[in-house]
Amino acid sequence: xxxxxxxxxxxxxxxxxxxxxxxxxxxxxxxxxxxxxxxxxxxxxxxxxxxxxxxxxxxxxxxxxxxxxxxxxxxxxxxxxxxxxxxxxxxxxxxxxxxxxxxxxxxxxxxxxxxxxxxxxxxxxxxxxxxxxxxxxxxxxxxxxxxxxxxx
Amino acid sequence: xxxxxxxxxxxxxxxxxxxxxxxxxxxxxxxxxxxxxxxxxxxxxxxxxxxxxxxxxxxxxxxxxxx
Numbered sequence: 001x002x003x004x005x006x007x008x009x010x011x012x013x014x015x016x017x018x019x020x021x022x023x024x025x026x027x028x029x030x031x032x033x034x035x036x037x038x039x040x041x042x043x044x045x046x047x048x049x050x051x052x053x054x055x056x057x058x059x060x061x062x063x064x065x066x067x068x069x070x071x072x073x074x075x076x077x078x079x080x081x082x083x084x085x086x087x088x089x090x091x092x093x094x095x096x097x098x099x100x101x102x103x104x105x106x107x108x109x110x111x112x113x114x115x116x117x118x119x120x121x122x123x124x125x126x127x128x129x130x131x132x133x134x135x136x137x138x139x140x141x142x143x144x145x146x147x148x149x150x151x152x
Numbered sequence: 153x154x155x156x157x158x159x160x161x162x163x164x165x166x167x168x169x170x171x172x173x174x175x176x177x178x179x180x181x182x183x184x185x186x187x188x189x190x191x192x193x194x195x196x197x198x199x200x201x202x203x204x205x206x207x208x209x210x211x212x213x214x215x216x217x218x219x
Contacts, residue, residue: 022181026176048159050159059167
């Protein structure tokens with residue numbers, strides 16, 4: 001499987017992951033803005049709540065797809081234990097945090113999809129689930145792509 | 153403008169903004185990462201070097217054990 005990932009990224013697995021994860025984070029920030037308009041917390045004269053909510057849903061589908069692609073690449077190429085084991089010295093903590101954050105992102109994303117599409121009783125928790133998901137995405141990004149950009 | 157038309161325009165505009173965010177982010181990040189074309193050959197060479205070193209280490213360990 002790791003050969004397949006290496007082949008489709010032409011050997012730039014980390015680079016492609018960094019680009020996709022940063023796109024996901026940028027879209028996640030936009031999603032918060034859209035949902036603030038959708039819930040009426042932010043009033044914009046040029047954007048109504050209904051349009052903002054629908055755009056949030058569409059962009060959310062894109063984020064879901066991109067996140068699953070990044071997760072697949074990460075697990076298939078680096079693996080769970082290998083990623084932590086290969087991280088040198090002080091990096092082990094960061095790698096462990098990344099693994100935990102990434103796993104929770106996928107779990108919370110699954111809960112959010114279930115709540116939106118099938119389990120409507122969970123609908124009242126959607127703002128909390130969404131903000132938790134954003135926090136976890138930020139943590140996962142900060143411990144990989146963010147560390148690449150701003151780390152020592 | 154009718155409500156339905158206004159809704160469509162706002163929705164399309166929101167999605168276009170999302171697309172712009174994607175394009176700008178990819179541009180910024182790829183600029184920061186720099187030109188990296190095909191690294192497969194480089195990775196294979198690195199792997200060969202790593203395997204070679206691992207073999208040497210094991211050989212040395214065996215020699216020490218023999219002594």
